[in-house]
Structure formats: structure tokens, C-alpha cells
Amino acid sequence: MGPSRFSAPDRSKNPVGLSVSSNNTLALIGGEIGLDGGVLNAPSGHIELASVRTDTVNLNTALPAWGFDYTNVQQLEDIQFSHQALADSSGTPAGSIHIQGQNISLIDGSVALYLAALLPELKYFPQLFRSYLIYRLFRLATQAT
Numbered sequence: 001m002g003p004s005r006f007s008a009p010d011r012s013k014n015p016v017g018l019s020v021s022s023n024n025t026l027a028l029i030g031g032e033i034g035l036d037g038g039v040l041n042a043p044s045g046h047i048e049l050a051s052v053r054t055d056t057v058n059l060n061t062a063l064p065a066w067g068f069d070y071t072n073v074q075q076l077e078d079i080q081f082s083h084q085a086l087a088d089s090s091g092t093p094a095g096s097i098h099i100q101g102q103n104i105s106l107i108d109g110s111v112a113l114y115l116a117a118l119l120p121e122l123k124y125f126p127q128l129f130r131s132y133l134i135y136r137l138f139r140l141a142t143q144a145t
Helices: 120-124 126-144
Strands: 025-030 033-036 039-041 046-051 058-060 067-069 079-082 086-088 096-100 104-106 111-113
Touching (some): 025 039
Parallel strands (some): 039 086, 046 096
């Protein structure tokens, strides 16, 4: 079988942006969030984005991964990624991304990415890899709404 057209993303040329070390949480919680061409990076960690207009978000730091509780939040604001903004928690194992907002939009080539690099066998099956990627991005999009 020939070489795959799909391979792990090359992040060496990505701008640094806002980053945390592996297996940690990067959280932006506050009013309206706009990421214009920026990069958020939490390798094998968790990215939490919440646009809260009023009320309180409770934080549980007792667990290895921080927990965020939005049960008291009445009003959310908008979150927009534009101009190829990137939120990336990919790694081995893949991390996670949670986006909580009223209207969430990823435009102009922006993406929220949490790919697992632990699936080396997928490089031999490009169609399976593409299906897996579409499934992960679909899951993220449906969880955000």
C-alpha cells in the first residue's frame, strides 16, 4: 500500500499562542470570547471555554482533571473563532475540549482539534483516518450546540 495522504499535523510552524504543558487544563471563562487567529494549546490535556454573562461557574480542583459546573449559570454569551484560530488538545492520548456558549462559531478556517496520535494503524487506512477525523469533528460540533 502506498504512502498515506494523511499524517499527524505538523505543529512546528504554529504560532505559540496560549499554551499549558501536557495533561493540564487551559480554561478561559468569562464574558464574550473571540479568538481571532489565535492558538490555544493543551497537549493531551483539556481546553475549557465558557462565555458566561452573569452568575457563577463552580470549579472543582479536587479531581486530577478540573471540573466546571455551570448549573447556576442563567445567561451565556457568544464564542467566535475566526481567521484560522486553533484550539488544540491533541496528543497521546487525545485530550478534550468543552465549549459552553450561547452562539458558537468557527469561521475562516478555524478549528477545534483533539486528535489521538495513538492510532498509528490509521496511517495505513487513509479512508478510515478521514472518517475518524470527521467523526471527531462532528462530535465536537454537536457537543458545542
